[in-house]
Structure formats: C-alpha cells, structure tokens
Amino acid sequence: MTDITTRVRDVLPAVRADLENLVRIESVWADPDRRGEVQRSAEEVAKLLSEAGFGxxxxVAEGGAPAVIAHHPPPPGAPTVLLYAHHDVQPEGDRSQWYSEPFEPTERDGRLYGRGTADDKAGIATHLAAFRAHGGNPPVGVTVFVEGEEESGSPSLSRLLAAHRDALAADVIVIADSDNWSTEVPSLTVSLRGLADCIVEVATLDHGLHSGMWGGVVPDxxxxLVRLLASLHDxxxxxxxxxxxESTAAPVEYTPERVRADTGLLDGVQEIGSGSVAQRLWxxxxxxxxGIDTTPIAKxxxxxxxxxRAKVSMRVAPGGDAAEHLAALTRHLEQHxxxxxxxxxxxxxxxEPYAIDPSGPVYxxxxxxxxxxxxxxxxxxxxGGSIPFIAAFASAFPDAKILVTGVEDPDxxxxxxxxxLHLGVLERAATAEALLLDRLARSDRQIAT
Structure with missing residues (x-):
C-alpha cells in the first residue's frame, strides 16, 4: 500500500489546481444573486469527476440547489462506498477583514486561504485525489455525491435522497466535512450536536415614546429583550x-491553553459553563x-x-430531540x-443530533x-457543531456504515x-481515503485485522 501513498502525492499538484479553480467560483447558495455561480460550480464538479474516470x-436538483452524483461500478463481490462533500460555501462576510481576496486562493505558510478552501471544496479534492490515486479504477464501487446547499441547512436533501435512493445506495458512507484534532493527529467524528433556532420578538408599546417623558415608568x-436573553444562562x-x-463525552484532554489558542479568547475573558471542555462542547x-434587530446606534x-427581536440558536446534545428542545426553549422565552x-x-x-457506534471492521x-x-x-x-444531513443519511440507508472525516483543523x-486549508492535512486526508478504499475491498476477516 506504500504505492498508494506515492500515487496520492503524484496527483496532488493537479488536485490542488482543481481545488483552486473551484474556490474561485463564488458558490454562495444563500445569496440569490450568486445562484448562477452555484450552478457553474456544479458543472465544474461534474466535469472534474467525468475527467477523473466516472462513467x-x-x-440533479429537487427544487433546491444543484447537486452532482457520479458513479463507478464495483468489481464483482466488492462493496460500494459513497463519498460525500458539498460545493456551496458560506458568505464571505466583510471582505476588508480578509488578508487576501476571499475567492482568490492564496498560499501562506503552508496553508491555502480562501472561502471554501477547507469547508468543503477540500472534501471534493480529497475524493478526487483518492480516486485518481487508484488510476480511476478503485477496488470498490465508488459513488460521489456533492451537495449544493449544505451551508443553507440542506432543505432539499430529503427529496434528493428519496428521488435518487438507488443511485446513492452504498455499503459505506464517507462524509468528508468535519474536523481533525490537530494538523498532525486525525479525528473520526463519532457524535454531533443537533440544531434548533427561533426568532423571539418582544413588544411593549404601539409607538415610540420620548425617554425623558416616560423613561422609568414604561419599559422599552x-x-x-436583554433581560429575557440573559435568563437563558445561569x-x-x-x-x-x-x-x-445531556449526554457523555469522551475523556479527552482539552486544556485551557488550547481553548485560548483555538478560539482567540481575549485576555481576561473566562470560559463559561461547568464540566470538562469536551463535555461542554460535545x-x-x-x-x-x-443576531438582534433593533435601532442601530447611528439612528x-x-x-x-x-x-x-433576536435570533436564538440552540445546539442539542446527542440523544436529544431537536423539536422537543425547540419547544422547551419556546416555553422558557414565553414564561420568562x-x-x-x-x-x-x-x-x-x-x-437532529447524531451519535455513531464506531466499532466493527469498517471502523x-x-x-x-x-x-x-x-x-x-x-x-x-x-x-460541537451540527451536520443534520448525517441523520438523514442514516435514516435513508440504515444498513450503511457512516464514517465522518474531514480536512479541517483547529486553525x-x-x-x-x-x-x-493546511496543505499537509489535505495530503494526509487524501492518502487515508485512498488507503481506506483499498482496505474496504478486502474480506471482513482481513478488514478486521
């Protein structure tokens, strides 16, 4: 299998060039003015997969953003592996705060900067590198599914899974959209929190009043709203x-120094909550x-x-029910x-949150x-974050084993x-995926050893 490592290294320069071209496409599905760019991004992904050897x-689209499905059939008796990534990206925010143009990939100190370099166009690059390293003929069946609206909550994913269930069916699902412990230590993600949010609006008057005339008598x-939001925490x-x-987290060490280094916590600012960092975070x-809507200071x-009014976002611990948690949050806001x-x-x-039992030959x-x-x-x-579509995949394909990997790191x-994107992490992630395809082609007995 050493040859696979070498072949990944050989294909990486071309893969990186393809990644940079994808990053230059402003595929922000949340911005209606850039939905044409999302279509262009899907077309470029389809082109890359075709050129890689997918026949x-x-x-495809089911009322939402365009997604790409590519399939390479398995050899007789071999399993099929579904490789997931998404080609849409988050809005770039204030461009003046970027050190370089957000949609012009720029290398500095071994990292490639730009919107989507890691989340999640690097997932596409990882899949391309693993497939190309096998010369376009891996020892397992490979289906690539590249979604186009993950950063908007995947609203049409359930329809995509229903409409294309046969094309997406697989024995193993690899979701390349998560984090690693560091640039040198990989992670397998085994649990994710769910998400529930709401908008709370409070009203006290049918029109504004002079604060000098009525302040101290009538509440603004x-x-x-400030008092209500403060009631959400002790x-x-x-x-x-x-x-x-509340569930239980793995007993890993996450030091206060690492919290500060990973987050940019300002001097003197304290952590919140009780319990270990892993417990609080996972x-x-x-x-x-x-977010809050009110009168801006300038006006x-x-x-x-x-x-x-304010938008309140809740993360739901694995094992919890997101709808029930939203109901509990609503009751609290109404009662306080x-x-x-x-x-x-x-x-x-x-x-919904999700927890994976990471045991067995696939893992x-x-x-x-x-x-x-x-x-x-x-x-x-x-x-600590949420990837709700994992629960959707688990529901659609209950017999498939799900591996959640990624190319991100704490920086x-x-x-x-x-x-x-740390370029060394990209190489290691692509190598690991290429090796995984090789190992999954073996018998259960061999995989387990």
Missing amino acids: DVRI ALSV DEGNVAVDGLH AKPAITVV ASNTLTPCA TPWGAQVTVTPGDVG DAARAAFRQAWGNDAIDAGV TQAHSINES
Missing part, C-alpha cells in the same frame, strides 16, 4: 432552560444569541423602543418575559488507514474570515 455523472422593548454560563438533554446543550434617539411584555416566538430550523479499516497515512492514531471525537476558521 455516470449527473447534475430592548431592555425587556451565572456560570450554563444553559438555564429546563428539560434539555455533550451538553448550548444557546447563542446570533438612535432618546426614544423608548416599542419592539425588538419580564414586566408583562408581549412575546412572540417564531420557530426556525431544526436538525477498524478506517483507523488502520488513518494510522498509516498520518503516522498517528485517530481520536474518536465529538463535534481552519471555517465560516469565518480568513478560512484556510
């Missing part, structure tokens, strides 16, 4: 909503206020604000609104491939400014 390549909506920063689920619920006057203010809670998106094969490619054993890690800054 059956289709661009923004003060009501003094330690633990979530204070009743009825939420196995407990979390609530974040992600502020001495006026009591009649209404204000101060001073009799009117409150309206509008439910938003929900995505043994993955760990062996990671060990050989990285030179270190993979850590079974949780992820990737996915979704943030200056997103980047």
Whole structure:
C-alpha cells in the first residue's frame, strides 16, 4: 500500500489546481444573486469527476440547489462506498477583514486561504485525489455525491435522497466535512450536536415614546429583550432552560491553553459553563444569541423602543430531540418575559443530533488507514457543531456504515474570515481515503485485522 501513498502525492499538484479553480467560483447558495455561480460550480464538479474516470455523472436538483452524483461500478463481490462533500460555501462576510481576496486562493505558510478552501471544496479534492490515486479504477464501487446547499441547512436533501435512493445506495458512507484534532493527529467524528433556532420578538408599546417623558415608568422593548436573553444562562454560563438533554463525552484532554489558542479568547475573558471542555462542547446543550434587530446606534434617539427581536440558536446534545428542545426553549422565552411584555416566538430550523457506534471492521479499516497515512492514531471525537444531513443519511440507508472525516483543523476558521486549508492535512486526508478504499475491498476477516 506504500504505492498508494506515492500515487496520492503524484496527483496532488493537479488536485490542488482543481481545488483552486473551484474556490474561485463564488458558490454562495444563500445569496440569490450568486445562484448562477452555484450552478457553474456544479458543472465544474461534474466535469472534474467525468475527467477523473466516472462513467455516470449527473447534475440533479429537487427544487433546491444543484447537486452532482457520479458513479463507478464495483468489481464483482466488492462493496460500494459513497463519498460525500458539498460545493456551496458560506458568505464571505466583510471582505476588508480578509488578508487576501476571499475567492482568490492564496498560499501562506503552508496553508491555502480562501472561502471554501477547507469547508468543503477540500472534501471534493480529497475524493478526487483518492480516486485518481487508484488510476480511476478503485477496488470498490465508488459513488460521489456533492451537495449544493449544505451551508443553507440542506432543505432539499430529503427529496434528493428519496428521488435518487438507488443511485446513492452504498455499503459505506464517507462524509468528508468535519474536523481533525490537530494538523498532525486525525479525528473520526463519532457524535454531533443537533440544531434548533427561533426568532423571539418582544413588544411593549404601539409607538415610540420620548425617554425623558416616560423613561422609568414604561419599559422599552430592548431592555425587556436583554433581560429575557440573559435568563437563558445561569451565572456560570450554563444553559438555564429546563428539560434539555445531556449526554457523555469522551475523556479527552482539552486544556485551557488550547481553548485560548483555538478560539482567540481575549485576555481576561473566562470560559463559561461547568464540566470538562469536551463535555461542554460535545455533550451538553448550548444557546447563542446570533443576531438582534433593533435601532442601530447611528439612528438612535432618546426614544423608548416599542419592539425588538433576536435570533436564538440552540445546539442539542446527542440523544436529544431537536423539536422537543425547540419547544422547551419556546416555553422558557414565553414564561420568562419580564414586566408583562408581549412575546412572540417564531420557530426556525431544526436538525437532529447524531451519535455513531464506531466499532466493527469498517471502523477498524478506517483507523488502520488513518494510522498509516498520518503516522498517528485517530481520536474518536465529538463535534460541537451540527451536520443534520448525517441523520438523514442514516435514516435513508440504515444498513450503511457512516464514517465522518474531514480536512479541517483547529486553525481552519471555517465560516469565518480568513478560512484556510493546511496543505499537509489535505495530503494526509487524501492518502487515508485512498488507503481506506483499498482496505474496504478486502474480506471482513482481513478488514478486521
């Protein structure tokens, strides 16, 4: 299998060039003005897969963004492996905060900067490299599924899975959209938190009032909203909503120094919550206020604000039910609104958490491939973020084994400014996937050894 390592290294320059071309396409499905770019991105992905040797390549859509399905049939008796990635990306945010243009890939200090370099166009690059390393003729069947709206919550994924179930059916599903413990130590993601969000609006007046005339007698909506949002946490920063689920995280060491290094926590700012970092990050619920609508400072006057609203996002621990958690959050907001203010809670998106039992020959094969490619054993890690489509895959293909891997590392800054890919991680991730395809072609007895 050493030859596979060499072949991955040989194909990487061309794979990197293809990745850079994909990054230059502004495939932001959340921006209606750039949906043409998402179509162009899908066409480029389809072209790359066709050129790599996939004989059956289709661009499909079921009322949402274009996705790409490519299939290479298995040799007789061999399993089929589904390789997942997504070609849509997050909006770039304030371009002035990027060190280089967000859609012009730029290398600095062994990292490739640009929106989508890691999340998740590098997932596409990983699949291309693994397939090309086998000369376009791997020892297993390979289906590649590249989604186009993951960053918008995958709203049409269930329809895609239903409409193309036969084309996507597989024995093993590899989802390349997660993190690694470090640039030198890989991870197999074994749990992910779910997601539930809502918009809460409070109102106290039918029109604004002079704050000098009525301040101190009549509550303004923004003060009501601030007090209401503060009730979501206790003094330690633990979530204070009743009825939420908590699970158990793996006993891995996550030091305070690493927290500060990985997050950019400012001097003097303390961590919140109780329990280990892994427990708080992977196995407990979390609530974040992600946006507020009120009068901007530039337009502020001495006026009591009649209404204000906020978007509240909750992460649901593995084992919890996202819809039930959203109901609990709604009850809390309705019951804790101060001073009799009117409150309206509008439910938003929900995505279920997921936990994987990482035992058996498929996971043994993955760990062996990671060990050989990285030179270190993979850590079974949780992820604090949500990938709701994993639960959708598990429901659609209950007999398939799901491996959640990725090309990100703690410095990737996915979704943030200056997103980047560590080029050494790309090589190791591609090598591990190529080795995995080889190992999965063996008998169960051989895979387990």
